[in-house]
Amino acid sequence: MKRTSINVRIMCAVLIAGLAISSCKKDSNSEVTLAGGTWTAGTPTFTAMVGTKTITQYYTDVMGLSAAEAAQFTAAVNLALLQSFSGTIQFKSDNTYTSNIGGVADSGTWSLSADGKKLTIDSNTDSPQTLDVTVLTSNKLTVSSTDNTSDDLNGDGIDETLAIHVEIPFTR
Numbered sequence: 001m002k003r004t005s006i007n008v009r010i011m012c013a014v015l016i017a018g019l020a021i022s023s024c025k026k027d028s029n030s031e032v033t034l035a036g037g038t039w040t041a042g043t044p045t046f047t048a049m050v051g052t053k054t055i056t057q058y059y060t061d062v063m064g065l066s067a068a069e070a071a072q073f074t075a076a077v078n079l080a081l082l083q084s085f086s087g088t089i090q091f092k093s094d095n096t097y098t099s100n101i102g103g104v105a106d107s108g109t110w111s112l113s114a115d116g117k118k119l120t121i122d123s124n125t126d127s128p129q130t131l132d133v134t135v136l137t138s139n140k141l142t143v144s145s146t147d148n149t150s151d152d153l154n155g156d157g158i159d160e161t162l163a164i165h166v167e168i169p170f171t172r
Contacts (some may be wrong), residue, residue: 005171025114032136034091034112039141039170041101044085046078047165055162063154074095085168097121119143135166 004136048055053062055077059070089099091110098107108123116136122128135142144167 005087025082025098032116032138033093033138034110034141035093035095036091037172038088038090039172040088041086042169042171044166044168045083046081048074048077049163049165050160058153058160080162081166135169139172142171145170 037150045148050058050062056070058076059065059073060067065073070103084102085105088163089097089101091097095109095111096107097110099105106123106125107150108121108125110122111120112133113120115134119131119133120128129145131143131145133141133143144165146163148161148166149161150161151162153157153162
């Protein structure tokens, strides 16, 4: 009796493992595409750095603002960024797209790298931009990018380097 019980357990374990492996193979072979439907931007997340300091640290340490004032300025920057990344994009099967992001209508072409980790957007009105794809499923897309710019933030005549990392989730 003991031997029969062990054999049944082994058979069940083999059957469950086989089902799990075959279902994983189906999922990994299914191709996820950006084309079709409209992708709507969710709430993006931002990290803004001035050199090695967060934007809030920069406002307090360099600009001499109080913590409350720095928080207000940071909130204003974040609100402006949130508005500029809201909207929709539609990827079409002919590798063209139309979008309305931040209230600005745009169109152009798109391509996804063979490994699905880089999305290149080539706008008809702007220079091409390559984004990192961190999530891509049939109904979720998350892209991220870090842009560096220089600007004289404190009025001393010397440009500071500002790095803004943004991650934008989209749903279809």
